[in-house]
Amino acid sequence: MTRAGWEVEAGDDGPVEDGKRALAYRADDGALALYNDYDRGRSILRTPKIPGTWSVRTAPAPGAHPLAAAAEVAGYGTFTFPYGPISAGVPEAGKFEVRTYGERVLGLVPVGGFKTRSVATSVLGLPVADAGLRVERMAGNLSASHVSAFLAAAESAEGRPVPTAELYVRALAQELQRLYNHVRQIARVAEAAAQNVGLAQVHALGEEILRLQGSVFGHRWMFGALLPGGPARRVDAADRDRLEHALGGIGAEFDVLWSLLLESRTFVDRLQSTAPLSKESAIASGAVGPTLRASGVGWDDRLRAPTPPYTDLFVSLPNETAGDALARILVRGAEIQASLVILEQLFDRWPTEESITEPAESPVGPGRGIARVEAPNGDLVYDVTVADGRVRRLQFRSPSAANWPAFAASMQDAVFTDFHFAFESFGLVFAETDG
């Protein structure tokens, strides 16, 4: 199976020797691994050997260290500082074990498994539309990306053609959610820097986007909206006009807020040179998405591995080279503006035929499909096997899973108080990591 710009190799979980195609994320629990060769613009997806056809990734037990191994730091006065799983700073249940001699982070181990719902196992045997209901609940704020990737993989597995209008609706949902996620991340960083006025205003902007999503798709998180038989047909000309008008206002307001935030020295100072990630270590640790682009690697699936409608759109590629928390936030700010441009193009090119796929009456051939989507926090891959209209196998590699090692690497030698700036600048989500 070869797709535009990237190829898939199945059935191999051996280590990769080539230093450039570094291990992105690998745990011993049978997750997907995606190797990116940025020089050649190629990616290789390796699916681990899975004993038995139905076996998929199993849920890690809480307290284990499924995400990354920490540096074994010993020395006088060193100890492990446990942070979480329930803490005021991190909005999700997730734990960090910080190896330290006080104040300075010598090594950091993110510990997941507290939000495991075993989505990938629980969807086995379900019809695609029903499975989608669970997949999109993987992480509410990333629902559009997950469900789009899942549906694309399932459709590719079944060989089902998809109407252009539906692809446009998915792109619309994804871009809206990208707006929301980036705005949310900026608000979180502003909160960490105690920019309370900025925080409140940016949060209000995020809430406005959520309400917009709710009014167009019938659900604030767009749950069910993109699935076969869902209410996606509501995006009619009137909706699009309303969206276009509202987004224009949001864009103007964001531009003002963004310039005000960047003019605040206390905000910028706190982010600058915090949790730096060099280009080399970004590639080496397998970072994806805005994290990767902030470290000077220009990779975006919407450009490098585009699927319709992105093949027909102009997508700009915001890029920074500093690799610090500020660079990651700057990339997010620029992507908000880029997404607004993409949304305008979507409305301009909206297909005239308004047909929506109905659930398949007669199941088409069994098969395996792989889809790749640029989620707001990075490269998301789904590998789905469908037979008789039902999901037989499901694996995915979430961008958060890929970014944890990069986060751990960037925190080396940081101080405790850097934690929130670093964490929020990465946009990591425990829910989609744990699945």
Added chain:
Amino acid sequence: MSAPYLGILLTAAVVGLFASAPAAVLARRIGYGIALASSLLLLAVAIATLATGPVHGIAWTGPLGDPESLQLDGLSAFFALAASLVWTATSAYSIFYDDRRSPGLAVCYGLTLGAIALLVSASSFLLFLIGWEIMTLASYGMILQATGRGDRIFSAAFVFLAFGEASTLLVLIAVAAFHVLSGGFLEGPVSGAGALTSLVFVAALLGFGLKMGVAPFHLSEWLPIAHSSAPSNASAVLSSTLTLAGAYGLFRVVSDLGSPPAWWGGLMLAIGAISVLLGALFASVSEHTKGLPAYSTIENNGLILVALGVALLAEANGLTELAVFALFAAFFQAIAHAVAKTALFLSAGYVEHATGTFDLSAVAGGAKRSDPGETEGTLVAALSLAAAPPLAGFVSEWMILESLFQSYRFSSPEAQFLGLLAGAAVALAAGLIVVAMVKFVGFALLWKPSPGATAPRAAGLGTTVGAVGGILVGLGVGAPWILKGVAPGVAAFAHAAVTAPVSGLLAVPDGWSIVSGSPFGILSPPVVPIAIGLASVVAWGYFRLGGGRRTRTVEPWMAGSAPGRPGETYTSFGYSTGIRIMLRSILRTREVRASVGPVTEAGLATPVPYNVDLEVLDVFKLFYDDLVAATAAVSDAFKVAIMPGRLGRYLAYILLVTLAVVVYVAVAA
């Protein structure tokens, strides 16, 4: 004039302290018992002296035809009081603590106590010097009794001896110059100001400052105690009373020198302020149960110098009232520190007894001790050193800051500015020392023990620490009355009649408050505990009678994880790493990483395992290391130049030196 039997008792106390040394050869406990009895006797005589007037003991004619005698006046009685208070505690403690086979520690202990008593009660500087030298040598002997690595003990003891002899040399110079000034060795005021007086002052300041361990000689204080882990009773005697002997010497000489020029006070204030800051800073990052109190001693002796410096500056500026107040502050600081520090060192010995370690990070996590008095006594002592009301350390810190606040009264802008800087240093140090004391109490006392570990009981040790804590509370709460008792000492120092800065104000009865200036600031130490007590009674009554609140015992919340997993508790090192990193330019913080073992896993988020060490450095130690290297290089070059094995060159050198001496004597005559 007091009763003649007091003189006999004074002689008996000094002789008894010395006699405890040979008695210890028979049995250690007998030696410590005699030391305890003699200390109590000295305490009684000192109190009687302060109450009734100077006491004269045995008198004889010295080898140089000088009249020698044992005597106590107000000044020496005050220091004898402070020292004997400490010794009473350490001697009682030693009876339980010292379980060595050899009597070496007990013998050296007795000799040190006797020597300090001798130098305090000496009527002449000659006798003072004899006591001073015996004290240095006997203390050297005590440090050699330490347990641990032989080479470290020896080198630490050697450092102590080197600094001790340097101090003796400087004191000798001061005494010689004093002899030229007064024509004798007898302690007493001399008149006249000139280069020679200033020489006496500078030599005394440096010589006694060496023993007090103030900057830049603070290595002489912390290094022998911390590096060798000297026995804890010895550490207490060294840190509380040996440095007190230095302070006494300085007080005595300065008192005898008459009207001081302003720069004396300025110099003293500057040295004191630097010591205060350095001592507090290094105490806060120390990881040693004895190194931490030893650094705190540097801070406290610096405070004594600050107060004395303000007094001298005020005197030079004609501000008698401020000078007297600062003197009272210096006296009170001396006794408050001596007592509190004793409790801390005895507590360190207790911790060592129970856990077998001096390492604060290792102490926390071991077995927990439950002897009555120990925790309370240590807590009180640490609070006092951290200047928490209503304890003695708070009163002295308040008095010293009050003195510094009034430095605006000085006439010259330089002195005002110096007072300002010193005030800032003292205030900063007061904050830093809180970190140190919280660390000591938190990690040496209040940790949660690892399950199953049991500690050996050491009831006698704990009780002593508790008793010292009680004394501290008494000193603090009764500060106005203590100050009245100290007044004869200050009067003897100033050679003038003084009244304690004590009065009443508002609803506070007369004599219950300490007043600085007229009035500048006011503090009533007895009212503080009364207020705290009343508030406690109200709170207790509310919860007791109201019954609205019940005590609920819960496991500590660890953010959803199971608490108390090994290796997940904050270490004492981690507690002060913030200071190490923030003040890295002063502390010269350096991180040393050494990788351990081969890299087996190529996982990229898995950095190489390594060992990390965050080191701090005392720049003064660097200076001394350089000094030692330079001295060694110079003497080596000298050796090669003069004594290369050729007789001719060596003889020529001897001849030249002899000629030079002859010429010098001829010209000088």
